[in-house]
Amino acid sequence: MPFLAPLLLFGAVFAAAPIIIHLLNRRQFKLVEWAPMEYLKLTLRTNRRRLQLEQWILLAIRTLLILILIFAVARPFLSGNTAAAWLSLGGRTSRVILIDDSLSMGLTNAGESSFQRSTEQAAALIESIGTQDNLTVVTTSSINAPLSRDTALTQEEANELADEVRKLDPVESANNWAATLAELADLLEGTANSSKEVRIFTDQRAAGWSADAAEQAAKLEAMGVKVVMIKVGSGSQGNASLSDLAPTSGVALAETPIEFTATIDTDGDPQFKVDYATLSIDGVESPIKLPEIAPGQRGVELRLSHTFDEPGQHTIELRLPDDALPGDNSRSQIINVAESVRVLLVDGQPGIAARDSEVFFLAQLLYSGSTPIKTTVLPDTEWFEQPTVGNYDLVVLANVERIPRRRAEQLQSMVEAGSGLIIFTGDQVDPTAYNSDLFDNGNGLLPAKIELGEAMEVEGLILEQIDNSPMPVLQQLYLEKPALLSKTSPRKVARVILPNSDERKDTRVLARWNAQGQPPAAIEKQVGKGRVVLWTVTADREWSDWPTEASYFIGIRELALTIAGVSDATGNLTAGQVLRQRVSASNPPSRAEVIRPGTEQTDSAAIDRSVSNQPQIVYSNTHRAGLYTMSWDVPGRDDLSERLFALSPDVRESDLRQLSDEEMQQMLPGVDLTLVDLSDPGAAGAQREIWRTLAMLLMGFVLVESAFAAWVGREH
């Protein structure tokens, strides 16, 4: 038990006072020559046992009195309800203390965060665990790097470890409990003692728990691990979270206003209000007034706009004022501001004259307008010869017969990383090849299976009224002047087979032909961060005269600019995600380093060469949100290559719903599980001095001593 004034414990030697007084009394005796010795002996013989017992009891009470007094003066305290059963330890055991350090553990209640409460309790536990057990101490974010691994600690080492635990901070990433439990099972497998016990300090938030945890629970059950789940942290006490910050359009261009959308959620605490935020652009801060946000309102969108003068990499950070959970209050974004949008038009049917080209009208519409667009036109065969897709924000495939499988994979990676892809059909398109390589049973790029084009009587284009349409102007035009779009009447249209409703959650129809059955005209599919739009007509006039109409110009141009996105290079990730940077296979770097947010020190990053032709730098210690700078050398060059990553807090952790004890039991079926609730800060959180209890005890003992002494005196 810890004390506030442990030096005063030396006063415990005074507990020997009654014994010393008793011994001194024995030395100060009177000698009496006594005649009735026989009766004296008789008395002593018959009463000796009772007398001795009474004397011992009296001596024990007086010694205890002094001990309690000294004990009380030394001001002992209980760390939370450490006195509770969960602290009682026994046996020779491999013990694991697992501290959940996910973002939600930073939730503050009564001036103390769940994480602080956890570390304090864990530290007290470490200090009291003794030398007989092997101890592993680990956090969920660094489960592969325990602070102590199955080691029997001396008291001094335990105290140092406890101090180290007290200095820990929560991270901004989410925790995947299934993965954590798998790692935990591996950790436990390697421990020395057959008796194994895990104490998990967690806020028991539902986020991060999934049915997969049960599988890992079976492993723990098989090992006979005793799990004590110590619940810390209560419900939300006034929290606003920034759940999203992203540019509205995919491509950011210099000297062009770039719009951002920030999404703010608040919990239902009526006392809590958030009315301003801080916007930081390239390190320059400015306050932002927020619209009125009602308590409990979710998904409040805040539109921001900024014009960057210079192309290049810029950072933008939005930060809400501190609240109960500060970890989810800020988000960062890296914006790669380009000089122009880079568009590749792949011509499946290049003509001799420019006008005969499949992409003639597309090139025309992209050249026009104020937005700087750098268009590259390549015949499909030429494009196929190049080793990579190329560095483009948007690729348009126009009447390309087939896409080789390798190139399809490259395209998919590119779109997943954020670039846009528009596919126009045509007579050359081989539906079988497209469906197998690009549709790939719904897993590929193609939003729908396509069939050969067929003649059709069409009387115009119908725009679906959907949110976040990539063609908002055309949508508006359709609403206001439908006659403009009614002229569009292709002679031939490619039929498509939409995936069934279960499979097409990422797929939606943007526009339909006004014909029998209203066949889809444009189908959009979200693939990773990028989008793919399939048009069921040709890009040129082969199947329709639409390319000559204004609506074609308006619609396709805005579609192109909307879905065009900067691929791969953005580096906007979520805390906990692995940083990856592809490097040259022919001239790979010899070393790579990362500077973590909030630190000046460099941390070395690994170079993964498992895929020989695609080496990459990998860095996984990314549980803190903020800007990470990765640098690596290029042999033969003096300067280092650099890349910036912006990691934002994991918004899943803003969901503060807690699992009930029953739900927790269901998550870990079969496991020897004990649930301990330390979420009440009054009962468990702060260290509690127990001098009142001791004072009461002391008074009780004084009364008992007086009463007992009086009784003994009267008896004799």
Added chain:
Amino acid sequence: MASLSKLLDPDVLSRINPLGFKAARVVEGSITGLHRSPMHGVSPEFAEHREYSPGDDVKNLDWKVWAKSDRYVTKRYEEESNLRCTMLVDASRSMQYVGKEAQSGRNKFETASTIAACMMQLLMKQRDAVGLITIDTKPRAVLQPKATNRQAAQILDTLESTRPGGETDLGPVIVRAADQLKRRGMILVLSDLLCDLDTLYESLGKLQHNGHEVIVMHILDGEEIDLPFNDSIIFKDIEGSEEIFGEPWAFRKAYKAAMEEFIDSVTSRCQSSGIDHVLIRTDQDLGQTLAQYLHRRQRMAATTAGRGRIGGSVV
């Protein structure tokens, strides 16, 4: 000189002298005294009338009866004799004990000596013969009962010169001492009775059997009964070498109970045997205690005159 002895406590004497002391039984004295004698003879005390028969001394004829009734009747007188009292004084070491509260700072032996001296003075005044035997493990000084002034002086000298010493072995010693007595009489035992009680009772029984009247003056110090000490004490056996350490407050109640049981057992045993048992506490007024006893004895003697034995105890 006997009258100047410090043992003759005037307070005690002033209290007991008016009361006198009579034997409860008849006694065989050689001179005329206060006590009834088994012999009938010349005495002012009329006993009975008896028909005259030839051979009777004619001087005993009651002529007044003849004149009234013309019958010859002789008068018989009850003879009164002097008492032969022997005082057995315990002079063992245990009698040396003196407590803080003891009257006039007398130890138990001095108290016994004072009683002996005062009783001697009382009896001598009645012309009774008084003897003294001091005892410890054996009879030390033996003075056969006499009623002379010289005897009184000798008794006082003996008592004053005796220093308590040796162990108590009262039972056998009493019998040995009594064997030296030539005639039956009264035996006054002055002792703390801290000895083997069974042999004591046996010896007292023998004395009674030999025709002696026995009175036991049981002398104890107040501290010996009450154990009033508050300090830690090492109790050293006054007649031996044994030592016991103890804190008296812890067992006072039990000790007092044991002592009370001891006194009660002696009292009841004496009572059942017709022996007077008088508890003398050295911390209480000796004159008062003795006067109470003598007064009580006087009353009892009056009510049981003619009977052989008396009972009762004065405490």
